[in-house]
Amino acid sequence: MAKSNKPIVWGPFAAGGTITAFVTPVLIVLTLLAALGQSPRALSYDALRGFLGHWLSQVIVFGVIALSLWSSAHRLRITFFDFGVRHDRAVAAVLYLLAALGTVLTLFFLLRL
């Protein structure tokens, strides 16, 4: 059977696509409210610190961010190709590297809290 690395990339893409479809709009609404000076209670320093102090919220937030990054990286790779950038290997390497970097940083920032 031919070897393929597609499932490894497609798994996070499908999971991330679903996660972002469900939660990204409401997250944007929350920070948009903060941007408009109508900051929701949960975005105050103490409330957010308290929320992210729990391991379960950390797991959820890490999952949402990591999957958002990986699915976006994969889709962006396809988008680069569609816009006429045909160096797929280089594009893929850079984007997946950035997604990996973002994932590690997120883990670091969450554990530091």
Add this chain to the structure above:
Amino acid sequence: MAEQVGRRPFVREVPKTRWFLRHPRYRRYMAREVTCIFIAVYTVILIVGIARLGQGPGAYEAFLQALRTPLSIAFHVVALAFSLYHTVTWFNLAPKAMPVRFGETALPHAAVAGAHYFAWVILTVVVLWLAGAF
């Protein structure tokens, strides 16, 4: 071989970077693909927010201040539109990507997409309520 063929082979010209402007279907495809740029940038904002939160109240307050700039507000509005477009296209694709079957009978596509929309609305309202947005 080429000189044996007496006529010029037809090569359809495809502009490398503007091909999708030719047809509304292609434009919708590109709009769907481009949603990832906004979702990616927004995710980076979230990561920065968590980093600033860890640096203390002063740093977090500066992050909130940065959110209130006109550029940030404009980005949020555009990103919200694109993320909603991603949600709609993703839910409408879901029944095609994973059809639900019970033996011979398949669940209608509208039912699968509808279940997604229903769950999404509930989740959105619950998150807004828990966050104290209203």
